[in-house]
Amino acid sequence: MDAIEANNLRKTFGPVIAVDDVSITLPQGGIFGFLGPNGAGKTTVIRMLTGVLIPDAGSVRILGTDVNKDPLTAKLKMGVIPENGTVYSDLTAEQNILITAKFYGMDRASREERAGEILARLGLEERKNDLVRTFSKGMRQRISIACAIVHSPPVLILDEPTTGLDVYSRRLVIDTVRHMNREGSTVLLTTHNIEEANALCSMISIVNKGRIVATGSPEKLKKTFDTSRYVEISFDQPVGHELFKAPGITRTESWGDKWRVYTDDPDRAVKYLASLAERDHLTIVSIATSNPTLEEAFVRLTEGV
Numbered sequence: 001m002d003a004i005e006a007n008n009l010r011k012t013f014g015p016v017i018a019v020d021d022v023s024i025t026l027p028q029g030g031i032f033g034f035l036g037p038n039g040a041g042k043t044t045v046i047r048m049l050t051g052v053l054i055p056d057a058g059s060v061r062i063l064g065t066d067v068n069k070d071p072l073t074a075k076l077k078m079g080v081i082p083e084n085g086t087v088y089s090d091l092t093a094e095q096n097i098l099i100t101a102k103f104y105g106m107d108r109a110s111r112e113e114r115a116g117e118i119l120a121r122l123g124l125e126e127r128k129n130d131l132v133r134t135f136s137k138g139m140r141q142r143i144s145i146a147c148a149i150v151h152s153p154p155v156l157i158l159d160e161p162t163t164g165l166d167v168y169s170r171r172l173v174i175d176t177v178r179h180m181n182r183e184g185s186t187v188l189l190t191t192h193n194i195e196e197a198n199a200l201c202s203m204i205s206i207v208n209k210g211r212i213v214a215t216g217s218p219e220k221l222k223k224t225f226d227t228s229r230y231v232e233i234s235f236d237q238p239v240g241h242e243l244f245k246a247p248g249i250t251r252t253e254s255w256g257d258k259w260r261v262y263t264d265d266p267d268r269a270v271k272y273l274a275s276l277a278e279r280d281h282l283t284i285v286s287i288a289t290s291n292p293t294l295e296e297a298f299v300r301l302t303e304g305v
């Protein structure tokens with residue numbers, strides 16, 4: 001059974017098509033990322049997956065349960081961090097976790113044991129008796145994740161869990177996501193941070209303008225754009241664009257004091273550039289070949305280059 005199965009989701013707000021025919025199938029076990037720029041439709045998808053927003057069309061199943069037909073059962077299988085966390089400011093850190101645990105029907109002993117364990121994991125032990133209203137944004141987000149994982153949900157859904165956090169909170173959130181995944185939770189998170197998606201996710205869907213434009217492992221997505229590899233070179237004296245016109249070179253850009261020579265065959269391009277330098281008595285000051293990056297895939301897919 002798949003952890004999340006969404007079919008042909010669609011949502012419009014007036015004239016805006018926020019989500020346009022999005023389907024995803026997430027098998028159990030991985031960390032899956034929704035990567036896209038602001039306004040791409042990530043939050044709208046998450047809200048439909050978690051039963052907060054009713055889609056105009058399409059359906060969602062969480063571990064086999066239809067979210068719109070049986071929302072309560074579906075919600076018990078999920079832990080959710082919405083885009084704007086929903087913690088109770090007038091309760092203490094510990095009370096927030098205990099009350100959430102109670103909502104999920106955990107007995108008193110396991111509520112207390114679990115709260116202690118999670119407070120420690122998220123670096124909140126010393127502040128457990130303080131009101132959340134006195135907390136920084138990073139600490140609030142840690143409470144938010146604490147509440148989302150208190151019942152050890154098989155599916156954990158997080159909307160931009162690290163956006164705007166301090167370095168320490170960010171690391172604790174990421175460590176907790178990894179820990180929950182190791183313990184068996186399937187994770188779906190959204191991010192606009194490419195490096196984070198690269199470091200954390202086993203599979204990524206790149207989302208743009210309400211649609212999924214590519215899906216694959218980070219490495220696979222990078223390879224899709226292998227043709228955009230380049231050789232970066234600088235000489236001891238200025239040279240012109242026309243120098244780089246040769247078979248196998250697709251385009252050339254000046255890049256600071258260097259040139260980026262795009263090619264689908266870096267080996268051939270390097271040899272050509274060396275012979276060029278020899279011929280024109282140029283000294284090569286620096287030369288390097290690029291590896292395709294996820295950023296490149298992302299930019300190309302979301303800017304329609």
Ligand SMILES: Nc1ncnc2c1ncn2[C@@H]1O[C@H](COP(=O)(O)OP(=O)(O)O)[C@@H](O)[C@H]1O
Pocket residue numbers: 013016017018036037038039040041042043044045
């Ligand atoms: N409640 C809403 N009312 C009107 N427009 C909305 C609403 N929610 C989202 N949108 C619009 O839908 C699009 C997608 O938004 P969102 O899902 O929040 O994107 P993301 O999370 O990727 O930044 C945007 O154009 C946004 O302005």
Ligand SMILES: [Mg+2]
Pocket residue numbers: 042043044083159160
């Ligand atoms: Mg969003």
